[in-house]
Amino acid sequence: MIILENKRMERKGFDDLDRRKPSGAAVMRPELTTSLFRALFEEWARTGYAAISLERVATHAGAGKAAIYRRWPSKLEFACDAIRSVEVMRLGATDQGNLQADISEYVRATRAVFRHPLVRRIIPDLVAERLRSDELSVMLDSISAARRQFGHRLLNRAIARKELRPDIDKELALDFLFGPLYARMIVRGAKLTRTDLTRLVSALDAAIKSC
Template sequence: MERKSIDHTKSSRKPSGAAVMRPELTTALFRALFEEWATTGYAAVSLERVAARAGAGKAAIYRRWPSKLEFACEAIRSVEVMRLGSTDQGSLQADISEYLRATRAVLRHPLVRRIIPDLVAERLRSNELSAMLHGIGEARRQFGRRLLDRAIVRNELPADIDRELALDLLFSPLYSRMIVRGKSFTKAELDRLGNALHVAVKAC
């Protein structure tokens, strides 16, 4: 009887139809989402257009995220739009200066300057994005809390400082000028703001 040879190549093949989550495509989808979001606003974001921008099909989005909201939340987390490092600069004034410099760098990004106001506006119209916006704000404030904690340890600030007021003071001038008014800070202006905030935070 003739024996049939066994084709061992079949057993080594990967099963067809298995979804492979390519990280480079995920990154492209995030980038495409931000570009679409900055152009249309969150409410008008089309997942079909986002997928097309990324050179993919809509199914590539739904294999990764069950909804537009989940997609947007993970995209924000992936780039950590409002998160910064918290390296100790050695003094309260130096820490404030670094905080301002890093925050200005974030707020100067053209997509950030268009997406953040839209996030705020969407929260006023719907609660859908409230958790996302709260998460961004809380990450920023956590950075500020570490800054204040270091200053307290150095005896530069009293332990009973009004932390919430101090945190409001640190971020509000940059947000007001760069996001609300659409203007920027020169290095000299940022230095003057740092000096003013150093005095103001000590008075909290």
């Protein structure tokens, strides 16, 4: 979440820097790329994907529109790269020693992601856009695959520890792992207290063991 949460990003001098003409190939400054990503997320959360203005994004990042097209040939490529650049939908595979502790880490990390105001707006828009057009299907599939890959590692560790049966329905278990948080925090817009979190972890532990 570095890009989404770094609200104090240095913007001074971006116009001057971006107008410099390097010798040879254009120099893609990482700090400007980061600023463009954050500006894109803010615009996306405000307007929705379909109404994103790349000109407004560039202006908000303190750059010219050409700075975007030097990096990405289209809005879609820009958006896909921005999503890949952050940990919005990916989690580490830290082994906590047992299934319930692994579930707890997963749930707490996901809760932290879903609490971010930009994420709460962008994720539903991603889903809605997929229903209108196939343009974002690759991006959504990539997000889903990354999260489920983490989930598979979590389940495989539990199987190796003999906490789960080897023939467990992994796809159903992964649906359990992600679904309740998404439904509560994104669909319903509800909060999740620490007490709620503890109860959810216990319920998920029992549900996954029954798959």
